[in-house]
Amino acid sequence: MKKKYYNNHFIQKKWSQVFLKDQNTIDTIIKTFNPKNHQKIIEIGPGLGALTKEILNIVDPNSLILIERDFNLVKRLTQMFNKKINVVYQDIMRINFFDLSHQVGQKLRLIGNLPYNIATKLIIYLFKYINVIYDMHFMFQKEVARRLYASPNNKEYGRLSVIAQYHCKIIPLLKIPATSFVPIPKVESIIVHLLPHTNTPYPIINIKQLSLLTKLAFSQRRKTLRNSLSILFDESEIKQEGINPTLRAENITISQYCILTAMLKNKLNLPSI
Incomplete structure (x- = not known):
């Protein structure tokens, strides 16, 4: 099978890597996310830095932490931003967000284009740290996004709907066409805002x-x-x-x-x- 490259990077199919290329889409995502200098922002899977560049046009480098598991991308990101930014080489499923929040002294804002193959597993993992998360803006495969915000009496409503909505208010924001990415995936995506409940509408349960x-x-x-x-x-x-x-x-x-x-x-x- 012929290897696929984008911008001189070998695309890791095992990690479902796709890269945002459409600048209008990128600009709209950043406008919706609305980063601020006083916030601590965690970008999950920054890839080749398409969102990162635009975030850094708004906030100082010390406001942003990147978490990337592909070592080749870690090296490129470090070179691209002249070591002015904190790039963590780690599997996101091994990050302790309690420790990270304690280190930066505040709740965290999360943003990322989540790999389709781990998106559901990852979001469940992040709910364990919901008390130190201010909000999350994630790009999901359309079918997963619909399950997140589905209502009862709907075929998309399921276990993920219940657990996600127990923890957060789920707000679908933007539909992202497949042509916004390289390589072009077979599915469309949706940006979803997950806002943890401050006054939960549900009783505290196990x-x-x-x-x-x-x-x-x-x-x-x-x-x-x-x-x-x-x-x-x-x-x-x-x-x-x-x-x-x-x-x-x-x-x-x-x-x-x-x-x-x-x-x-x-x-x-x-x-x-």
């Missing part, structure tokens, strides 16, 4: 138990709750909380999932996630 509950419900989404959650609840227990046990997973609101999760607090021998 996230691991919410994860367990939604995994059971949505892995059998054509089944009714009384069947898909039968290893956790009797039908009568579900009814006692005012929830119809004949509904399917996609018909249950986030608030109702929180109620069901709270019911697990005193149950023993829960199945592993």
Whole structure:
């Protein structure tokens, strides 16, 4: 198979690398993101610096930290910006954002064009650090974005919808055509703003138990709750909380999932996630 290059960089297919090339798209993303000098900004997967350059036209280099796992790109970024910027050579899934926030002394703003192959896994990982994140502006594959902000009674509504919306207000911002990238992906993308709740509309619950509950419900989404959650609840227990046990997973609101999760607090021998 012939190797693909862009701007003299060998494109790593295993990491789903695509690079923004359309300047109008880049300008619109930065305008929407609206970076400020007093903020600490983390760019995930900066690639060849298309967004980075424009951010640095607005803020000082010490306001920005880049996290990149491709060592060849780390070297290029360091050369491109004359070592004036902090480039961290690391897999994003190994970054401790509690430590990073403590080091910079404030909550973090995150921005990035997330690789399609890890986007869902990464966003779940970042929710563990939601208390030190001010907001996130990420580019997702259109199908993943729609799952993030989907409402109940919708085929896109699923486990990711529940967990994401429990943590954040999800705001779709911009549709990005595939032709904005090199190489051109087979899908369109959407920029999504994830804004952590300051006054959460939901009760505080055990996230691991919410994860367990939604995994059971949505892995059998054509089944009714009384069947898909039968290893956790009797039908009568579900009814006692005012929830119809004949509904399917996609018909249950986030608030109702929180109620069901709270019911697990005193149950023993829960199945592993």
